[in-house]
Structures are given as C-alpha cells and as structure tokens.
Amino acid sequence: MKSPLTWARLTSLLGLGMSSCPTAATPVTAATPETLANAPRHPDRAATIREQHLPNIPLTTQDGRKVHFYDDLVKGRVVTINFMYTKCSGVCVPSTANLAKVQKSLGDRMGRDVTFLSFSLDAEEDTPETLNEFARDNDVGPGWFFLTGQKADIELLRRKLGAYELDPAVDADRSQHTGVVILGNEPKGRWQAISALSHPVRIRQAIERTLLPPSQWRVGREAIAEVPFEKSPASQKLVEPVDLSRLPPLDP
Amino acid sequence: MKNLNHGSPKKRVSPHRKFTRRELVKWGIVGGGTAMFGLRPAWVRASRSGSLSRAPVTTPFLMELLPGRGLAPVSQPVTPFPTMEDPGDCINEDHSQAFHVSGPREVPPNTEFHLIQVAPVSHLFHPALPANVLWGYGGQVPGPTFVARSGTPQLIRFVNQLPEDDAVGIGVPTLAVHRHGGHQAPQDDGYPLDTFCPGQSRDYYYPNSPAAGLLQNEHSTTWYHDHAIDVTSQNVYRGLSGCYLNFNPLDTGSELDPAPALGLPSGEFDVPLVLQDRLFDANGFLYYDSFDHNGFLGNKFLVNGLIQPFLRVARRKYRFRILNGSNARFYNLVLSNGRPFTVIGTDSNLLERPIAVSSFPIGPGERVEVIVDFRGTTLGQKIQLVNRLEQTDGRKPGDLVSPGVPLMEFQVNRDAPDFSRVPDVLLPITEGPRELLHQVKIQRTFKFGRSNGAWVINGELFDENRIQADPRRGTSEIWHFESGGGWTHPVHLHNFEMFILGRDGARPPLLERGRKDIINVGGPYPNASVLIKFDYDFSEQPGRYAFHCHTTEHEDMRMMGQFEVL
Numbered sequence: 001m002k003s004p005l006t007w008a009r010l011t012s013l014l015g016l017g018m019s020s021c022p023t024a025a026t027p028v029t030a031a032t033p034e035t036l037a038n039a040p041r042h043p044d045r046a047a048t049i050r051e052q053h054l055p056n057i058p059l060t061t062q063d064g065r066k067v068h069f070y071d072d073l074v075k076g077r078v079v080t081i082n083f084m085y086t087k088c089s090g091v092c093v094p095s096t097a098n099l100a101k102v103q104k105s106l107g108d109r110m111g112r113d114v115t116f117l118s119f120s121l122d123a124e125e126d127t128p129e130t131l132n133e134f135a136r137d138n139d140v141g142p143g144w145f146f147l148t149g150q151k152a153d154i155e156l157l158r159r160k161l162g163a164y165e166l167d168p169a170v171d172a173d174r175s176q177h178t179g180v181v182i183l184g185n186e187p188k189g190r191w192q193a194i195s196a197l198s199h200p201v202r203i204r205q206a207i208e209r210t211l212l213p214p215s216q217w218r219v220g221r222e223a224i225a226e227v228p229f230e231k232s233p234a235s236q237k238l239v240e241p242v243d244l245s246r247l248p249p250l251d252p
Numbered sequence: 253m254k255n256l257n258h259g260s261p262k263k264r265v266s267p268h269r270k271f272t273r274r275e276l277v278k279w280g281i282v283g284g285g286t287a288m289f290g291l292r293p294a295w296v297r298a299s300r301s302g303s304l305s306r307a308p309v310t311t312p313f314l315m316e317l318l319p320g321r322g323l324a325p326v327s328q329p330v331t332p333f334p335t336m337e338d339p340g341d342c343i344n345e346d347h348s349q350a351f352h353v354s355g356p357r358e359v360p361p362n363t364e365f366h367l368i369q370v371a372p373v374s375h376l377f378h379p380a381l382p383a384n385v386l387w388g389y390g391g392q393v394p395g396p397t398f399v400a401r402s403g404t405p406q407l408i409r410f411v412n413q414l415p416e417d418d419a420v421g422i423g424v425p426t427l428a429v430h431r432h433g434g435h436q437a438p439q440d441d442g443y444p445l446d447t448f449c450p451g452q453s454r455d456y457y458y459p460n461s462p463a464a465g466l467l468q469n470e471h472s473t474t475w476y477h478d479h480a481i482d483v484t485s486q487n488v489y490r491g492l493s494g495c496y497l498n499f500n501p502l503d504t505g506s507e508l509d510p511a512p513a514l515g516l517p518s519g520e521f522d523v524p525l526v527l528q529d530r531l532f533d534a535n536g537f538l539y540y541d542s543f544d545h546n547g548f549l550g551n552k553f554l555v556n557g558l559i560q561p562f563l564r565v566a567r568r569k570y571r572f573r574i575l576n577g578s579n580a581r582f583y584n585l586v587l588s589n590g591r592p593f594t595v596i597g598t599d600s601n602l603l604e605r606p607i608a609v610s611s612f613p614i615g616p617g618e619r620v621e622v623i624v625d626f627r628g629t630t631l632g633q634k635i636q637l638v639n640r641l642e643q644t645d646g647r648k649p650g651d652l653v654s655p656g657v658p659l660m661e662f663q664v665n666r667d668a669p670d671f672s673r674v675p676d677v678l679l680p681i682t683e684g685p686r687e688l689l690h691q692v693k694i695q696r697t698f699k700f701g702r703s704n705g706a707w708v709i710n711g712e713l714f715d716e717n718r719i720q721a722d723p724r725r726g727t728s729e730i731w732h733f734e735s736g737g738g739w740t741h742p743v744h745l746h747n748f749e750m751f752i753l754g755r756d757g758a759r760p761p762l763l764e765r766g767r768k769d770i771i772n773v774g775g776p777y778p779n780a781s782v783l784i785k786f787d788y789d790f791s792e793q794p795g796r797y798a799f800h801c802h803t804t805e806h807e808d809m810r811m812m813g814q815f816e817v818l
Contacts, residue, residue, distance in 0.1 A: 042385060042537045045421020053543055091704045162543030163705060166645055167738070179704025182543075189421040191542045192482050193809055195706035195713050202715060209482060213416055214426035219445045219481070223716070230718040235696040235710060239730060243695060247781060248754040250685050251765055 045189030085122035095196035111143020312560035381536030386491035395494025402500035423490035433474035433600035437790035463787035485804035507672035515673035547580030547646015566668035582649035597621030617802035648740035648775030707811035714810035735774025750782035
C-alpha cells in the first residue's frame with residue numbers, strides 16, 4: 001500500500017528541507033550579446049503562430065480560384081481578416097462599408113502592402129458568384145478577397161483566429177462574429193484585433209501599426225486629432241435627492 | 253457574491269493533509285495537462301497543440317526571493333540631466349536618435365532624477381526552465397522599485413533600448429509608462445499614444461504631492477507598467493512592470509520613528525509581492541496567445557517574477573504590498589496556517605483603520621497591503637500563501653476551491669527585533685463621502701459591455717479623440733459602473749481615487765470601504781456606485797485621462813473611455 005503523501009513527506013521527497021535547499025540558483029543578470037547568442041532558442045513567434053493559428057484550409061475566391069489559407073493568402077503578408085455573409089443585414093453592412101473606406105484610404109498600398117480577406121460564414125449561400133457580385137456592389141478593389149469553403153474549415157479558422165464567444169449561446173449567433181477585424185503581420189508574428197465599426201481612420205492607423213516598424217508609427221497628438229474631437233452623448237444626469245436616498249447608509 | 257466573501261475558508265490547508273493526484277498535477281509537480289485550474293472549452297484546448305500541450309514540471313519553493321532576484325533593488329537618483337524638447341511624434345522628423353521627451357521642463361530644485369534603461373534581460377523563472385529573454389525596466393524583472401517621499405518630486409527618464417525586432421515576438425518595443433495610482437499631469441500619465449520607440453526616451457515627472465494638499469490623499473503602493481496602444485498586455489507580460497512606493501509624514505518608512513509616525517514594518521520587513529501568471533510551452537519557453545482577446549491565463553504562478561518562490565522570514569511582523577500584476581487572473585488569498593491578514597491598505601491608499609481578514613480577493617491591477625505576523629510560529633515552520641480561486645477563462649473568477657494552489661512559501665528561520673506597530677488609526681479621512689456627498693450635482697452611468705465581438709462602454713466604441721465625461725475640477729461626482737453578459741471587468745480610473753458608495757444598494761464589502769483606483773464589476777461583483785473628487789491642479793488646460801478595463805486583453809481591444817477634467 002502506498003504511504004499517503006503529506007506536505008511534510010512531499011517536501012522531503014522533493015528535497016525541499018531547509019538544509020538541502022539551494023540558496024544560490026543562477027543569478028538573474030542583464031543579457032549581454034554573448035549570453036543572448038548562447039541561450040537556448042525561444043521558438044520563433046511567426047512559426048509558433050503558423051502552427052497554432054493559421055491552418056492551411058482550402059478555400060475558393062470570389063473569382064473561383066482554389067487557394068489555401070496559409071500558403072496563398074497569409075504567408076509573408078500583412079492582412080486584415082473579417083467574417084461576413086452576403087445575406088447578413090445587420091452589422092456586416094456597416095462593417096463592409098467601413099472596410100471599403102479603409103481600402104480607399106490605403107490607396108496603392110492596398111494589394112501591395114496590405115491584403116483584405118473576408119470569409120463567408122454562410123458556405124451554402126455564398127458561392128464564388130454570389131461573393132463576386134457582393135464585391136462589385138461594395139466597390140471592392142484589388143487586394144481584397146472574398147472567400148468561401150467548407151463550413152467546418154471556416155469554423156475552425158474563426159476559432160483559431162479568436163473570433164468566437166466563450167458563451168456557446170452567444171457564439172451561435174453569427175452576428176457576433178461579423179463586427180471584428182483581425183490584423184496580422186505574418187512574417188513578424190504580430191496580430192491584434194479591432195472593431196470593424198471603429199472610425200475608418202482608426203482601423204487604418206491600426207493597420208499601419210501592424211505593417212510598419214514601431215519607429216515609423218504615427219502616434220501622439222497628430223494621430224489622435226486625425227478624427228475630429230467628439231463628446232459622447234451626455235452620460236451625465238443631475239443628482240436628485242431620490243438618487244442619494246437609494247444609496248446605502250454611510251459607515252458610522 | 254462568493255468571491256467577495258472575506259469570511260473563513262471552507263477548509264484550511266493542513267500540513268498533514270493528503271494531496272490528491274489532481275492537486276499535484278495542477279501544480280505541475282507530476283506530469284499532466286496545461287491547465288492549473290479547471291479546463292478550458294474543448295475547442296480552446298484543441299486550438300493549442302504540439303509544443304503547447306504540456307509545460308515542464310516546476311518544483312515549488314525552489315527559488316528563494318533574494319535582493320536582486322525577486323526582491324527588486326531600489327532605484328537610486330542620478331546627477332540631474334538637462335531635459336530636451338519634444339519632437340512631438342514617435343519618429344523624429346530628422347530621423348535622428350534624439351531624446352524624445354515631453355519637456356523641456358522646469359522642475360523644482362529638489363527633484364530627484366532617475367535614469368532607467370528599458371532593455372532585454374535573460375531571466376530564469378525557475379531552474380527547471382531555460383532562461384527566457386524578457387524585457388525589463390532597468391534590465392530587470394520586476395523593474396527596480398521606486399521609493400518616493402511626499403514633497404520630493406521625481407523625474408524619471410526611461411530610455412528605450414529594446415531591439416526593433418526579436419524572434420520571441422511577444423510585445424512590441426514601443427513604450428508608454430503609466431504610473432498606476434499616481435497623481436500626475438496628463439503628459440506624464442503614460443497615455444496610450446504618447447509612445448516612444450527604440451533609441452528614444454521619454455521623461456516622466458511625478459510631483460509626489462497629495463491631491464489638494466490633503467494628508468488623506470498621500471499614496472502608499474502604486475506601480476508602473478507599460479500602457480502602449482494595442483500592446484499593453486504583451487508588453488506587461490514580457491516583463492514591463494515594477495513597484496513605486498510612496499512615503500509621507502505619517503507612513504515614514506521607518507518603524508523606529510515615534511508617533512505620530514505610524515511605525516509600520518519597514519526596511520527588509522516591507523516587501524512588495526507581485527502576483528502574475530504565465531503560460532509556458534513544453535520546453536519551458538514563454539508563450540502568449542495574441543488571438544485570445546477574452547483575457548489570457550497562464551499555467552504557472554509567479555511571485556516577483558519567480559515560479560512559486562520562497563522567502564525566509566523572521567518571527568516578527570511584516571508588511572507585504574501585494575499587487576496583482578496579472579493580465580486577467582483573479583486571486584483569493586489565504587495563509588496555510590489559518591492565521592489572519594491585517595489589511596492596512598487597498599490600491600494606492602492606506603485604510604483609515606486596519607481590518608483583520610482570513611482571506612481576501614484581489615483582481616488584475618489591484619493592490620492589497622497586509623501585515624502578517626510570524627510571531628508565535630516555530631523556527632523551521634513553512635507557511636504558504638495560497639490562491640483558492642479557480643478561474644478557467646478571462647471572463648470572470650470561478651469558485652473558491654480547497655486547498656487551492658500555493659503561490660509562495662514563507663520559511664520561518666530566525667528571530668529579529670520588531671519595533672513596528674500597527675496603530676488603530678492609519679490614515680484618517682477628512683474629506684470623504686460624509687463631507688462631499690451633499691455637494692454632488694452630477695452623476696454618470698457607464699455600462700461595460702460587449703457587442704458584435706468588441707468591447708463597448710454605454711454601447712460606444714473607444715476613440716482616441718472622444719471623451720465620455722467632462723467633470724469640473726475640484727467638484728465631486730457619482731459614477732455608476734455596470735457590466736453585462738456575465739463578464740467581470742476590473743475598471744481602472746486614472747489619476748483619481750474612488751470612494752465606493754454601494755453595490756446594488758448594499759454597503760460595499762469591508763475591503764472596499766477605503767479608496768480604490770480599480771473596481772471590479774460584473775460576474776460575481778454587483779454594479780457599483782462610487783464618489784470621485786476631481787482634484788486636478790496641474791495646468792489651466794483641461795486634463796484628459798483614461799478609464800478602462802484592467803484585464804489587459806480587454807484594454808488592448810479598446811475597452812476604454814476618457815474623461816477630461818475642465
């Protein structure tokens with residue numbers, strides 16, 4: 001019969017008695033070029049992300065071209081990714097309109113430095129032809145692909161890219177996944193997300209921060225003021241005596 | 253309300269209690285899954301495969317907290333240096349490497365100058381893991397501890413020596429330093445777009461004088477951490493945080509000082525303990541999932557940057573400044589010997605009176621200052637600081653469990669003289685709700701919610717040039733905070749403290765009756781009403797500050813608002 005494991009026995013098993021405790025483990029020192037070069041290698045960020053998050057699923061573009069997600073769409077690129085479906089009448093409409101404005105503001109960087117990828121959550125309805133028509137209706141230019149594929153593949157992709165809700169009931173509502181843009185710089189392994197309903201200038205700025213090295217980021221006052229100053233619809237209300245009477249009594 | 257319960261835990265951790273295999277697995281003492289506590293939904297687990305399936309076993313209580321390793325050195329002042337003009341943007345117009353500062357500045361002659369290089373550091377979390385290349389203020393994790401005295405301003409120049417690129421790829425080397433809990437001008441507050449890049453630096457001026465000149469507004473435990481747009485969570489995770497301690501005429505920093513000095517435990521007996529969690533891959537390298545916007549949880553617990561360390565203690569009173577520096581994890585702490593904590597401070601301020609509790613909750617960004625008395629223990633005794641709170645995702649804290657996970661161990665190894673005192677009155681409130689409430693004219697409601705996969709406050713997305721409130725300087729307002737959808741959000745208000753008036757009409761729990769700069773709402777935490785006095789005297793210009801969720805993944809996805817003090 002195994003003897004029970006107790007705190008006392010555990011510490012002795014692990015050699016954690018006071019007498020046997022190591023008192024001077026490797027000191028933590030500032031890195032020098034030598035120690036950094038000799039240290040075991042941290043896995044490459046881009047490679048880890050490719051392995052964990054960028055499945056090479058088969059897809060079809062709005063032009064009917066057969067492509068693979070990682071190999072043909074993401075590898076070596078800066079991308080924006082969103083989920084939509086053409087029959088969507090809710091938040092997809094302003095999301096797509098917003099992205100169209102961002103597309104315009106990116107000018108000739110579109111398709112050269114930045115690729116937009118829009119994935120249909122409705123594989124049955126959204127054939128390449130439907131998507132092509134949708135793209136034409138939304139004034140989509142070069143460098144913006146609308147993609148459809150197997151439903152299970154798109155679901156996998158959505159979850160891998162973080163466009164999911166933890167609450168299964170909320171996750172079942174497609175409209176919850178159509179309001180976010182995922183931004184990625186694949187070679188650098190840099191990924192983030194922003195609401196597709198943010199001001200198009202903010203989305204463009206976030207894309208620029210994903211694309212450019214930090215030394216070329218435009219930040220500070222000028223970047224802030226690119227969108228005119230606004231005050232939210234008044235959150236404020238006057239305090240009425242009845243409001244104070246609703247508060248619990250103060251400490252004596 | 254379970255998590256607000258400050259009562260006795262259901263079960264104490266007895267030194268002779270048997271361990272279940274599940275507990276050992278959870279601590280990583282025997283091989284097992286990645287989750288320390290509970291399981292993530294199947295498809296979340298499935299999304300982590302291969303090298304992320306299992307972290308190496310790390311025996312707890314192997315690393316000792318020692319000066320320079322876990323116990324951060326105190327930053328020492330340097331010879332004053334000239335301050336220079338702000339080129340106004342992250343990139344200098346002439347592409348030079350000139351200092352980027354928010355000067356030029358005229359600072360009072362008694363200002364202490366500090367110079368901190370922000371640099372990579374080879375860091376050992378635990379002997380069973382390889383060294384990880386982190387980013388550290390002063391090339392250290394955690395960063396050097398600043399010790400400030402009321403009335404002595406500090407000007408700190410942070411120099412960004414981080415590489416433009418590194419293969420680790422966690423964090424982006426653009427920086428904004430926020431002194432969390434500090435009372436400082438907007439340009440020194442670490443606004444998310446006031447960033448500086450590799451090769452540049454930025455000066456932060458901390459006046460270290462209490463708001464409105466009131467003794468009650470003297471600060472105690474504040475901290476500093478990165479606050480750069482989009483990347484706060486990754487940059488803090490990579491190592492960019494440290495403690496900033498404040499002393500004043502009452503809390504003098506020496507237990508030898510006679511009354512009216514408080515005489516709290518001081519010197520080596522005043523110890524910051526920074527709680528964090530980190531996720532390690534099968535080879536012991538740090539991993540961060542930048543696709544997890546729900547709130548990122550780790551599979552190992554750190555105190556002051558070391559995995560489950562131990563601290564040798566004397567049989568006397570200690571002051572522990574406990575900071576939850578985690579991205580998304582909530583804790584509920586208890587001592588394994590069942591002894592109480594005497595809480596003396598919450599967030600940035602000391603309490604009016606100490607409160608004895610057997611356990612307490614602490615959410616992301618919060619601080620709880622406690623006195624732990626090791627008198628009456630035996631030499632050789634080992635006492636663990638235990639987290640009893642289960643959490644499976646970034647949504648909210650889970651249930652209390654027994655026995656929980658030990659975060660660190662106190663090993664009683666000596667006697668030491670103890671001149672410290674814990675007076676019945678610590679920091680008297682002379683201007684609180686009793687004095688201010690009848691003057692309040694304005695109230696505002698902020699509902700923290702989620703809509704179409706993004707965060708909103710009152711249904712609105714964040715914009716850098718939009719303000720949600722414009723309180724007048726010197727006035728007090730009542731703000732109501734609400735949360736929807738079952739999420740808990742630790743809401744942090746920059747630069748000003750809150751008096752919590754109530755939660756859903758009920759008086760707040762004991763530990764929320766002092767002042768707070770973070771308030772948890774949602775999940776187990778009911779809606780809250782708070783009183784804020786906007787003491788703002790840094791300039792004639794309006795001062796713009798942020799308030800945001802301190803689950804840093806929510807913050808990076810813009811769960812943020814701004815207010816402008818007119």
